[in-house]
Amino acid sequence: MNLGSGWNRRSFLSMLAAATGNLLSPSRLNAEGMFSKKGKQTIPPVDGHPIVPITSGLGSTGDIYAELGVTPLININGTVTVIGGSVMRPEVMELMRQGNQHFVLINELEVAAGKFIAKLCKSPEGYTGLVTAGAAAAMVVGYAGMMTEDLEPRITSCPDVSGFPRTEVIIQKSHRYPFDHQIRQTGAKLVEVETREEMIAAINPKTLAIHFTNILSDRGKVSGPETVAIAKAHNIYTFNDASADVPPKERLWEYPALGFDMVTFSGGKDICGPQASGVLIGKEELIRWSMLNMSPQEDRIGRPCKVGKETIFALLKALELFVNQDYDSVLKMYDARAQVITDAIKKFGVTALPREFNPQALGNVTPHYSWHIDPAKLKITGPEVMQKLADTKPVGIGSMGAGASGLRGRNPDAPAGPPPERRRRPSDPSVFGFALWQIKDGEDKIIADRLVQIFSEAPKA
Numbered sequence: 001m002n003l004g005s006g007w008n009r010r011s012f013l014s015m016l017a018a019a020t021g022n023l024l025s026p027s028r029l030n031a032e033g034m035f036s037k038k039g040k041q042t043i044p045p046v047d048g049h050p051i052v053p054i055t056s057g058l059g060s061t062g063d064i065y066a067e068l069g070v071t072p073l074i075n076i077n078g079t080v081t082v083i084g085g086s087v088m089r090p091e092v093m094e095l096m097r098q099g100n101q102h103f104v105l106i107n108e109l110e111v112a113a114g115k116f117i118a119k120l121c122k123s124p125e126g127y128t129g130l131v132t133a134g135a136a137a138a139m140v141v142g143y144a145g146m147m148t149e150d151l152e153p154r155i156t157s158c159p160d161v162s163g164f165p166r167t168e169v170i171i172q173k174s175h176r177y178p179f180d181h182q183i184r185q186t187g188a189k190l191v192e193v194e195t196r197e198e199m200i201a202a203i204n205p206k207t208l209a210i211h212f213t214n215i216l217s218d219r220g221k222v223s224g225p226e227t228v229a230i231a232k233a234h235n236i237y238t239f240n241d242a243s244a245d246v247p248p249k250e251r252l253w254e255y256p257a258l259g260f261d262m263v264t265f266s267g268g269k270d271i272c273g274p275q276a277s278g279v280l281i282g283k284e285e286l287i288r289w290s291m292l293n294m295s296p297q298e299d300r301i302g303r304p305c306k307v308g309k310e311t312i313f314a315l316l317k318a319l320e321l322f323v324n325q326d327y328d329s330v331l332k333m334y335d336a337r338a339q340v341i342t343d344a345i346k347k348f349g350v351t352a353l354p355r356e357f358n359p360q361a362l363g364n365v366t367p368h369y370s371w372h373i374d375p376a377k378l379k380i381t382g383p384e385v386m387q388k389l390a391d392t393k394p395v396g397i398g399s400m401g402a403g404a405s406g407l408r409g410r411n412p413d414a415p416a417g418p419p420p421e422r423r424r425r426p427s428d429p430s431v432f433g434f435a436l437w438q439i440k441d442g443e444d445k446i447i448a449d450r451l452v453q454i455f456s457e458a459p460k461a
């Protein structure tokens with residue numbers, strides 16, 4: 001593919017479609033096969049299952065992003081919600097389509113889905129699952145459920161929890177994070193502690209639960225098993241937010257088996273389910289109380305945490321594929337993608353550094369690949385390369401500086417001047433790197449071609 005003048009959006013999308021169309025017959029694995037002679041689209045150049053060709057209105061050009069005037073991105077960042085998290089596999093899209101075929105009692109479907117999850121995820125005896133509208137939504141309905149139990153007057157009054165017997169949630173100070181808003185939004189009150197002794201001393205008759213933020217567990221003084229032991233000794237609940245912490249898939253069963261009463265995982269991160277889905281695994285009674293606080297039920301705090309029938313089916317399929325995948329071959333695929341890039345840019349004296357990979361990292365477990373630019377050959381820095389990748393048209397590669405931390409409101413009390421720089425890893429200016437777990441088939445080649453262009457244009461040292 002020529003990334004120069006001949007590189008337009010259509011050829012890009014055709015190439016992408018060809019590359020991602022590996023479920024199609026090999027004879028159709030070329031860009032021409034995607035469009036008939038008249039330029040009419042024959043196979044939608046998007047991920048997922050071709051359902052029906054769109055011949056008019058939105059979607060009829062085969063490029064819905066251009067139709068709305070927004071910039072699509074190649075994801076070298078990770079399972080980040082602000083850029084769309086992850087992408088569903090064709091089988092998951094197919095379940096979404098099949099899930100749309102019939103009406104069904106959502107509560108009946110959720111109970112059945114919960115059993116499917118518990119079996120697939122080897123949950124302990126007496127546990128079941130729930131498909132939620134994300135891990136954050138799981139926290140809302142989970143904490144509401146712990147407080148309201150099955151009492152309708154409490155359910156309809158939450159987040160007004162005055163008069164509820166137990167509303168305090170203990171959290172280690174180091175485990176505070178943006179998602180504890182989802183605990184506070186239920187009306188529960190957070191009680192910060194630092195040590196094991198403080199945790200025990202904070203427990204009183206109003207204490208409901210101890211929250212455990214898995215991804216921050218190396219910063220806290222009290223471990224997961226200790227937290228569970230303390231809670232059990234005092235007859236209070238535990239909730240583990242392990243949203244971004246699979247792979248490894250074993251954590252789906254290891255964390256509930258540790259004795260946490262409820263554990264949540266995002267469905268829209270590396271599980272690659274629908275973006276707005278999550279899994280809550282917990283004690284049957286707690287899951288029932290969570291359901292009572294959730295859509296489709298009305299007049300409760302979790303009514304906006306809606307999951308549709310198609311989302312439920314699709315999440316189950318994604319979870320099944322995730323649990324059954326061979327992670328070693330997944331890793332080999334990531335390495336092969338990096339090799340495509342390495343091979344393409346070595347002629348510029350740009351060399352691959354050893355990949356960084358900690359399979360036991362707390363969250364976002366994936367290899368990180370980086371490359372070294374020889375400053376004696378090229379006058380371009382790693383951050384400049386990353387910026388040029390992000391500025392690539394028509395499809396950006398990564399999101400450097402592109403508003404990828406979400407919107408922020410005004411703060412009239414903030415000191416004047418630009419906001420403080422976000423802390424970055426101190427980095428060698430001759431190095432650039434990224435993760436390749438969320439790119440799609442064929443995008444390694446696109447990244448490699450773009451890097452070749454960037455390095456060809458870079459001033460020689």
Ligand SMILES: *Cc1c(COP(=O)(O)O)cnc(C)c1O
Binds near residue numbers: 134242243266
């Ligand atoms: C992503 C994330 C969440 C939110 O998960 P959603 O599925 O997007 O709602 C909660 N907690 C942590 C630690 C996360 O990383």
